[in-house]
Amino acid sequence: MKLARVVGTVVSxxxxxxxxxxxxxxxxxxxxxxxxxxxxxxxxxxxxxGAGEIVLLLDEGNSARQVLAAPxxxxxxxxxxxxxxxxxxxxxxxxxxxTKARGPKPPRRGGxx
Amino acid sequence: MQLARVIGTVVATxxxxxxxxxxxLVIQPLDRHLAPVGSQLVAADAVHMAGPGELVYFVAxxxxxEAMPDRFVxxxxxxxxxxxxxxxxxxxxxxxxxxxxxTARPSTKSGLPRRARKAGRP
Numbered sequence: 001m002k003l004a005r006v007v008g009t010v011v012s013x014x015x016x017x018x019x020x021x022x023x024x025x026x027x028x029x030x031x032x033x034x035x036x037x038x039x040x041x042x043x044x045x046x047x048x049x050g051a052g053e054i055v056l057l058l059d060e061g062n063s064a065r066q067v068l069a070a071p072x073x074x075x076x077x078x079x080x081x082x083x084x085x086x087x088x089x090x091x092x093x094x095x096x097x098x099t100k101a102r103g104p105k106p107p108r109r110g111g112x113x
Numbered sequence: 114m115q116l117a118r119v120i121g122t123v124v125a126t127x128x129x130x131x132x133x134x135x136x137x138l139v140i141q142p143l144d145r146h147l148a149p150v151g152s153q154l155v156a157a158d159a160v161h162m163a164g165p166g167e168l169v170y171f172v173a174x175x176x177x178x179e180a181m182p183d184r185f186v187x188x189x190x191x192x193x194x195x196x197x198x199x200x201x202x203x204x205x206x207x208x209x210x211x212x213x214x215x216t217a218r219p220s221t222k223s224g225l226p227r228r229a230r231k232a233g234r235p
Contacts, residue, residue, distance in 0.1 A: 051202030
C-alpha cells in the first residue's frame with residue numbers, strides 16, 4: 001500500500017458502468033515523511049476521505065475488487081484508510097503534515113467530535 | 114488510474130481474437146495539472162465514446178482487460194471514463210477544466226452533441 005494525500009476529485013458522467021456512484025479522488029503520492037514523492041493516482045474512495053487528508057492507497061486489482069465488493073470491475077486503486085499518524089525514523093513529519101493539511105475541518109460523519 | 118488526453122486513433126485490420134470491434138486510441142498520459150508526462154501509448158476504449166482531443170482516465174495492467182466486454186483479451190491499457198472536470202480540493206489551485214481545444218473535437222455524424230447521442234442510444 002502507499003501513502004498519499006487527497007488533492008482533488010475527478011468528475012465524470014460517461015464512464016464504465018462499474019464506476020457509477022463511486023467517488024474518484026486525485027491523490028498525490030507521499031514518502032513516509034509526508035513529502036510528495038512525485039506522481040499521483042486516481043483512486044476510488046471506500047472510506048469517505050476528504051480534501052487534504054493523508055490516506056492509505058491500495059494498488060492491487062484483486063484486493064480492490066474485494067474491498068469494493070465489485071467482482072469484475074476494472075478498478076485497481078482504492079483508498080482504504082485515513083492515516084492518523086506515521087511513526088519511524090523517516091516519518092517524523094507525517095503527523096504534523098496531516099494536522100496542517102486538515103486544519104479546522106468540520107466533523108465528517110454524523111457530527112461525531 | 115491516470116489522466117490522459119486522446120490524441121489519435123489506431124486502425125488495425127488484423128488483430129488477435131477477442132480484439133475485434135475494440136476501438137484503439139493513442140493517448141498521452143497527463144499529470145494532475147494536465148501537463149503531458151511519460152510516453153504516448155495505445156489504449157482500448159471501454160466506454161465506446163472517447164475521441165481525439167478528449168480528457169479521459171485510464172486503467173492499466175490486468176484491470177484494463179476487466180473493462181472490456183470479453184474479460185480475457187490481451188489489453189493492458191483501457192479508457193474507463195471521460196473526464197468532465199478535475200476539481201482541486203486545495204483552495205489555492207484553480208480547477209482544471211476538461212474541455213479540449215475546439216479544433217481537436219471531432220465533428221459528429223448526427224450533428225448532435227455526444228451527451229445527446231448517448232441519451233438517445235437504445
